[in-house]
Amino acid sequence: MRFDVFTLFPGLIEPYINESILERARMRGLLEVHVHDIRAYATDRHHVTDEPPYGGGGGMVMKCEPIFNAVESVLGAPPACPVILLTPQGRVFTQQVAMELSQYPHLALLCGRYEGVDERVREHLVTDEISIGDYVLTGGELPALILMDAITRLIPGALGDPDGAIDDSHASGLLEYPHYTRPAEFRGWKVPEVLLSGNHAEIARWRRRQALLRTLQRRPDLLEKAPLSEEDRKFLEQ
Ligand code: ADE
Structure with missing residues (x-):
């Protein structure tokens, strides 16, 4: 499974993928994560990635150009895999969605920040939009990590125990039974x-x-x- 993550804050992604299960899956060759700094694809001198919205109102909007440049330089035009925007306006992420997405060999995750992305990114680049729940975070980086985490543990061989994901809460549509370990x-x-x-x-x-x-x-x-x-x-x- 390969993920390409597009973000203004690559430093938020890297620590998580370098520990524990995700790190082990990467070392075993089951998982590849490529993190791309959108700012590096802004062509102006100051590498501007966001601007105030047309029509006024508060906040900043992420510009089209750096996002299209980043995604298309890495994945081609049109991109070679689904491009998922993390946004509170997306369909809600569940175990069912994790299972569905785990069927793809390659996914691109686009992390929004500020008030969101220019609507043309949604219309002409993004193929799916996902929310991790009905609350608003400061950006799509934590949601992207949550997607990668939930999907990685479904890759055969990623968990130590080959049956690890079978009895999970939600995998069967039910919450999981209680667990106990030593001492009795x-x-x-x-x-x-x-x-x-x-x-x-x-x-x-x-x-x-x-x-x-x-x-x-x-x-x-x-x-x-x-x-x-x-x-x-x-x-x-x-
Ligand atoms: N970005 C900000 N809030 C979010 C959410 N709840 N889900 C996905 N992306 C987000």
Whole structure:
């Protein structure tokens, strides 16, 4: 999987991709991240990347030219892969969207700043727009990292455990069951007996039920869309 990130603040992206899972995926050749400084593609003497909006009003708008120059010099014209703008106006990022995007071998992520980007970037360069939630951040860099993180852990071999992403919260449409590790008793609080039983069928059943209960208690909205078996439905009706 390859990501090309276009940003005015490359220094915000680099520390995160140089640690932990993303770093390991890069070292294993599963992930390539190229970070591009949009400012370097501004052709005027002062490398201006933003200007006040036509028609007045507050804030600054990111200019077309440096963005088109940056994306097209790296990815060609038209660009060789989807170009995703991170913006609070995009479709909302979910595990489903992460799975969908993980099918592409190559994605470009364009990080907006200030009041946003000139509308012509949206109309003529960007192919998809994604929001990470209904709140406004100072820029698209954290959202770009969130996309890369969620997508990278879906790449086979990126997580230490090959099944690591299978039981994730949201992967099955449900929240994940609770986890415990050693010791079996801490301050008198015991790990549920079934988990120590070695009975894999019982453990799987307990986990499924915990996931159902947890989703019912915390995110009942998810149950409407989750694929449920007859047994799941019976359990929930109790
Ligand atoms: N840029 C600013 N806020 C954002 C959000 N919520 N999602 C994606 N990009 C953003």
